[in-house]
Amino acid sequence: MLIKKPSDIKSSEITPESVYKNRRQFLSDSGKLLLGAAAIGATPAIVNAQNGAGLKARAPASMRRVGVEPWWADKFANIKPAPDAEPYYTGEAMAPYDDVTKYNNFYEFGMDKSDPSSNSGKFKADPWSIEIAGEVAKPGTYHLEDILKPHSLEERVYRLRCVEAWSMVIPWIGFPLADLIKQFEPTSKAKFVEFETLVDPDSMPGVRSRFAIVRWPYREGLRIDEAMNPLTFMAVGLYGDVLPSQNGAPIRLVVPWKYGFKSIKSIVKINFRETMPNTTWNDLQAQEYGFYANVNPGVHHPRWRQDTERRLPQTLFSRTRIGTRLFNGYADQVASMYQGMDLARYF
Ligand SMILES: Nc1nc2c(c(=O)[nH]1)N[C@H]1C(S)=C(S)[C@@H](COP(=O)(O)O)O[C@H]1N2
Ligand SMILES: [Mo]
Numbered sequence: 001m002l003i004k005k006p007s008d009i010k011s012s013e014i015t016p017e018s019v020y021k022n023r024r025q026f027l028s029d030s031g032k033l034l035l036g037a038a039a040i041g042a043t044p045a046i047v048n049a050q051n052g053a054g055l056k057a058r059a060p061a062s063m064r065r066v067g068v069e070p071w072w073a074d075k076f077a078n079i080k081p082a083p084d085a086e087p088y089y090t091g092e093a094m095a096p097y098d099d100v101t102k103y104n105n106f107y108e109f110g111m112d113k114s115d116p117s118s119n120s121g122k123f124k125a126d127p128w129s130i131e132i133a134g135e136v137a138k139p140g141t142y143h144l145e146d147i148l149k150p151h152s153l154e155e156r157v158y159r160l161r162c163v164e165a166w167s168m169v170i171p172w173i174g175f176p177l178a179d180l181i182k183q184f185e186p187t188s189k190a191k192f193v194e195f196e197t198l199v200d201p202d203s204m205p206g207v208r209s210r211f212a213i214v215r216w217p218y219r220e221g222l223r224i225d226e227a228m229n230p231l232t233f234m235a236v237g238l239y240g241d242v243l244p245s246q247n248g249a250p251i252r253l254v255v256p257w258k259y260g261f262k263s264i265k266s267i268v269k270i271n272f273r274e275t276m277p278n279t280t281w282n283d284l285q286a287q288e289y290g291f292y293a294n295v296n297p298g299v300h301h302p303r304w305r306q307d308t309e310r311r312l313p314q315t316l317f318s319r320t321r322i323g324t325r326l327f328n329g330y331a332d333q334v335a336s337m338y339q340g341m342d343l344a345r346y347f
Contacts, residue, residue: 054081055079055081055082055155055171055240056081056082056089056094056155056157056171057094057097057157057171057239057240058239058240058241059097059238059239059240059241060097063097063101063241069242070125070126070242070250071126071145072126072144072145072148072236072242072250073241073242075148075152075153075236076153076173076237076240076241076242078152078153079153079154079155079173079240080152080153080154080155081154081155082154082155082156082157082171086329087231087256087330087332087333088156088157088158089156089157090157090158090159090169090329092159092169092311093169094157094168094169094170094171095168095169095170095312095313096313097239099168099312099313100168100170100238100239100247101117101238101244101246101247102114102117102246103168103312104116104117104246104247105162105260105261106120106206106246106247106248106265107206107212107213107214107218108197108198108199108204108206108207108216108218108265108266109123109204109205109206109246110205110206110209111206111211111213115205115206116245116246116247117244117246119205119206120203120204120244120245120246121245122202122203123200123203123204123245123249124203125243125245125249125250125266126144126250127143127144128143128144128250128251128268129141129142129143129144129268130142130144130147130251130267130268130269130270131268131269131270131271132184132270132272133269133270133271133272134190134194134271134272134273135186135187135189135190135272135273135274136184136185136186136187136190136272137184137185137186137187138183138184138185139184144250144251147180147183147251148236150179150183151175151179151180152175153173153174153175153236153237154173154174154175155171155172155173155240156171156172156174156233156254157169157170157171157172158170158172158231158233158254158256159256159328159329160254160256160260160263161259161260161295161309161324161328162259162260162261163259163260163261163281163289163293163301163306165304165305165306165308165309165310165324166309166310166311166312167309167310167311167312167322167324167328168311168312170238171238171239171240172233172235172237172238172254173235173236173237173238173240173241174233174234174235174236174237174251174254175233175234175236176230176232176233176234177227177228177232177233177234177253178227178228178229178230178232180234180270181193181227181228184270184272186224186272187272189272189274190224190272190273190274191223191224191273191274191275192221192222192223192224192272192273192274192275192276192277193221193222193224193227193270193271193272193273194219194220194221194269194270194271194272194273194277195219195220195221195253195264195267195269195270195271196217196218196219196264196267196268196269196271197216197217197218197219197264197265197266197267197268198217198266198267198268199216199217213284214280214284215280215283215284217268217269218264218265218280219264219277219278219279219280219283220253220261220262220263220264220279220280221273221276221277221278221279221291222255222262223276223337224272225337226255226334226337229333229334229337230333231255231256231257231330231333231334232253232254232255233253233254233255233256234251234252234253234254235247235248235251235252235253235254236250236251245266247265248263248264248265248266248267249266250266251266251267252264252265252266252267253265253267256328256330257294257295257327257328257329257330257331257333257334258292258293258294258295258328259289259293259294259295261280261281261289261293262293276291279291281293287302288301288302288303290346290347291346292338292343292346292347293347294327294334294338294343294347295324295325295326295327295328296326296327296343296347297323297324297325297326298326298343298344299343299344299347306324307323307324308321308322308323308324309321309322309323309324
C-alpha cells in the first residue's frame with residue numbers, strides 16, 4: 001500500500017469482466033453438475049452445489065476442485081443464504097469471481113495484485129490450527145475442526161473498501177466473529193482482540209523476499225465491541241465455495257466498515273488483551289494508517305483523497321468512480337460505537 005498510488009495502478013492489472021454468476025446462471029450450472037453427477041458418481045462437491053441453490057452467487061463450476069476439497073467443504077452443504085436487504089446484503093453488482101480471486105492484497109505472497117493468485121500454489125490450508133491466547137477462560141491450540149464444529153455457515157454480501165481507493169462487492173461465506181469469541185469465554189479484562197497470520201517462508205515467497213516491507217507476522221486488532229459487532233465476520237469461503245489461498249484460506253476476518261487491511265487473512269492466532277495491540281500498517285506508517293481505519297470520506301490519506309473509490313471490475317471503457325460513504329455505508333450498524341470520538345484524530 002505504501003508502494004502505489006491509485007493512479008499508478010495500470011489498467012492491465014485489472015481483470016476485465018468475465019464470469020458473473022447470478023442466481024439464474026447458478027441454477028443452470030447446477031443442472032449441468034447434476035448431469036455430471038450421474039456420469040461420474042455423486043462426489044461431495046456435487047452434493048454441495050445442489051444444496052446451495054438459495055445462495056446469491058456461486059463459484060464458476062470450472063473452478064470447483066472436485067475431489068480435492070478440504071474436510072470443511074462438507075459444511076458448505078448447508079449455507080444460510082444472504083437475505084435480500086442491507087446490511088448483510090447489497091444489491092450493488094458483485095465483483096466477478098475472477099476479480100475477487102485474481103486482484104488481491106496478500107503481501108506474504110508478493111506485493112503485486114496478481115502475486116497472491118500466482119504464487120500461492122504451495123500454500124496448504126489443511127491441516128490448520130489456531131492458538132487462542134490471553135484473557136480468555138479456554139486458552140489453547142485448537143484444530144480448525146474444533147473451532148468450526150459449533151458454527152453453521154451463512155452468506156454475507158459485503159462491500160470491501162481498500163485504503164488504496166478501490167472497492168469490490170464480495171459474497172462471503174462464514175459466521176460471526178462474536179460466535180467464535182463466545183466459544184472461548186473472554187474474561188472481563190479482554191478489551192481488545194489481536195490476530196496474527198501464518199508465517200511460512202516455504203510456501204510464502206513474499207515472506208522470503210528481501211524486498212518485503214512488512215515485519216512478519218502480519219498483525220491486526222479490534223476493540224472488543226468492534227469484534228462483537230454482528231457485522232464482523234469470520235470468512236471460510238466466498239462465492240459459495242471454500243476460500244482460495246489468495247483470499248486468506250482457511251479462515252480470515254472481514255470487517256466491512258473498515259479499510260481492507262483490517263481484514264486479516266489466514267489466521268493462526270487470536271489473542272485477547274487488556275491493551276491495544278500493535279498492528280502491521282500502523283507500525284509501518286503511523287501517519288498514514290491508524291488503528292481504527294474506519295472508512296471515512298472526510299479523512300484523507302496523506303498521499304491521496306478518500307472521498308471517491310474505483311468500484312471493480314473496471315475496463316478501459318467503463319471506469320466507474322463512486323462516492324465513498326462514511327463507515328463504507330454501514331453507519332447505522334456501527335456509528336454508535338464511535339460516539340464522541342474525534343474520527344480525524346482516531347483514524
Ligand atoms: N495477512 C494478510 N492479510 C491481509 C493483507 C495482507 O497483505 N496480508 N492485505 C489486506 C488488504 S490491504 C486488503 S484490501 C484485503 C484484501 O482482501 P482480498 O484479497 O480477499 O480482496 O486483505 C487484507 N488482509
Ligand atoms: Mo487494502
